[in-house]
Amino acid sequence: MTDIKGALIGCGFFAVNQMHAWQNVDGAHIVAICDRDPERLKIVGDQFGIERRYADAGAMFADGGFDFVDIATTVQSHRALVEMAAAHKMPAICQKPFAKTLDDAKAMVEACAQAGIPLMVHENFRWQTPIQAVKSVLSSGAIGEPFWGRFSFRSGYDVFSGQPYLAEGERFIIEDLGIHTLDIARFILGDVSSLTARTKRVNPKIKGEDVATILLDHESGATSIVDVSYATKLATEPFPETLIELDGTKGTIRLSQGYRLEVNGPDGLIVSDASPRLLPWASRPWHNIQKSVLAIQQHWTDRLADGGEISTSGADNLKTLALVEAAYESAAGGHAVDIGAMLR
Numbered sequence: 001m002t003d004i005k006g007a008l009i010g011c012g013f014f015a016v017n018q019m020h021a022w023q024n025v026d027g028a029h030i031v032a033i034c035d036r037d038p039e040r041l042k043i044v045g046d047q048f049g050i051e052r053r054y055a056d057a058g059a060m061f062a063d064g065g066f067d068f069v070d071i072a073t074t075v076q077s078h079r080a081l082v083e084m085a086a087a088h089k090m091p092a093i094c095q096k097p098f099a100k101t102l103d104d105a106k107a108m109v110e111a112c113a114q115a116g117i118p119l120m121v122h123e124n125f126r127w128q129t130p131i132q133a134v135k136s137v138l139s140s141g142a143i144g145e146p147f148w149g150r151f152s153f154r155s156g157y158d159v160f161s162g163q164p165y166l167a168e169g170e171r172f173i174i175e176d177l178g179i180h181t182l183d184i185a186r187f188i189l190g191d192v193s194s195l196t197a198r199t200k201r202v203n204p205k206i207k208g209e210d211v212a213t214i215l216l217d218h219e220s221g222a223t224s225i226v227d228v229s230y231a232t233k234l235a236t237e238p239f240p241e242t243l244i245e246l247d248g249t250k251g252t253i254r255l256s257q258g259y260r261l262e263v264n265g266p267d268g269l270i271v272s273d274a275s276p277r278l279l280p281w282a283s284r285p286w287h288n289i290q291k292s293v294l295a296i297q298q299h300w301t302d303r304l305a306d307g308g309e310i311s312t313s314g315a316d317n318l319k320t321l322a323l324v325e326a327a328y329e330s331a332a333g334g335h336a337v338d339i340g341a342m343l344r
């Protein structure tokens with residue numbers, strides 16, 4: 001079978017991981033790239049040997065010659081670019097945060113549905129090796145029915161040097177990082193009916209909040225806590241690990257720092273190593289995320305080939321984005337927010 005051809009828009013900090021991963025994906029490769037910054041276009045074009053280079057996405061779509069588009073720009077351009085893809089009936093991947101507002105995101109999902117094209121949000125954290133390992137243990141029934149969980153990302157890592165825009169927005173940790181943690185909570189314990197959140201800014205050099213604590217009521221009846229911080233100075237820096245605690249009717253799961261997975265079930269304790277594989281182009285500590293980028297891009301390629309359901313489709317991601325909006329609303333007003341009402 002011949003490869004499907006992709007075009008990538010946005011050749012910035014994170015796109016380099018996506019370009020490396022596309023080189024490893026079975027069944028797809030990138031034939032064209034676009035960035036309005038000529039320097040980034042040259043760096044990425046030269047590094048990955050891509051000849052077709054565009055400063056303007058409209059011109060790239062007009063030339064065509066590819067089967068899907070991978071939008072790796074920051075959030076401000078997502079709606080316009082996804083709608084451009086829909087207008088060209090071009091299957092699209094869009095980086096997280098999917099959109100600036102839930103209303104924008106709903107319009108993007110609707111545009112792609114009307115055009116009849118698949119749309120996937122590049123929400124890669126649920127594709128991390130340790131997160132998939134937790135999901136698989138839970139699905140096996142090893143701890144029975146989960147009734148409580150904690151999804152925790154606490155770090156003092158300097159994310160601002162690689163992504164300076166993160167220090168400049170009115171919103172920071174929930175929109176950028178908590179969005180992943182909330183998605184993991186949904187992936188593991190199912191959809192959420194309501195939430196309550198509290199936020200803080202500890203680092204005086206940034207504009208947005210860098211600490212958030214969110215209490216989730218899941219539709220299953222389970223309760224969970226999502227707690228995220230970039231103001232936590234630990235002896236051993238855990239970036240970018242998400243730590244998980246799950247209590248079930250028959251046992252417990254603990255994913256702790258260093259990718260240690262502990263499952264305590266009716267037959268006793270089983271401890272295993274859930275470390276991600278270090279890909280040849282990856283570098284620590286990002287290798288966990290880099291491995292998940294390969295996994296999600298392979299998933300997209302496989303689903304385009306067989307027409308199957310996409311794990312983080314645009315429609316699915318509306319339910320994660322609703323949690324982000326609800327968390328800001330709850331933190332501002334001090335009240336619980338009904339998620340169902342936001343999605344109607």
Ligand code: NAD
Nearest residue numbers: 010011012013014035036037040073074075077095096097
């Ligand atoms: P960046 O600013 O380094 O890169 C974005 C690039 O897009 C820039 O080179 C910019 O010139 C280009 N661009 C913007 N609008 C454009 C347009 N309309 N047409 C053509 N080019 C355009 O940003 P980044 O750090 O690479 O982040 C990109 C996205 O990836 C963000 O949404 C971010 O949240 C996400 N991200 C995801 C992860 C993850 O693990 N999933 C990690 C880091 C960043």
Ligand code: 89V
Nearest residue numbers: 159163176177180240289
């Ligand atoms: O995954 C992300 O979106 C990144 C980081 C891990 C640094 O928060 O921005």
